[in-house]
Amino acid sequence: MFPERSGIIVWFSDLKAASKHLEKYGNVHYLSKKLHYAAMYVYSSRLDETVKQLQKLPFVKKVERSYRxxxxxxYNNNIPDKTRFYTL
Structure with a gap:
């Protein structure tokens, strides 16, 4: 139903340029003004080509993939429940 998306972190040098141009490459989730990075989601099928296009932009310093x-x-709980030993 929903397309598979992957997260990427884009480190940039110019906030104004980043806020204008990053929207066309994917969904910008968060822009940090202080630390100069953007958290974005892009389609997994086009992840590699989107990362290459982002790295070519003049205001982008580095692009990192999210391994989430x-x-x-x-998670599973393999530890036995000890509450039964401590009941009154």
């Missing part, structure tokens, strides 16, 4: 999709987010 690759981290296991389902």
């Amino acid at each position: 999709n690759e981290i296991k987010t389902e």
Whole structure:
């Protein structure tokens, strides 16, 4: 139903240029004025070509991929429940 998206962090030198131009490459989630970075979401199918295009922009210093999709987010509890030993 929803397309698969990946997160990227774009480090930039010019806030005004970043706020104008980054919207056409993906969904800008957050722009940090103080630290000069933007958190964005782009389609996973076009991730590599979008990163290459962003790196060519004159105000972009560095582009980093988010590895959140690759981290296991389902946890299991293998520790036995000790509450039954401490009941009155």
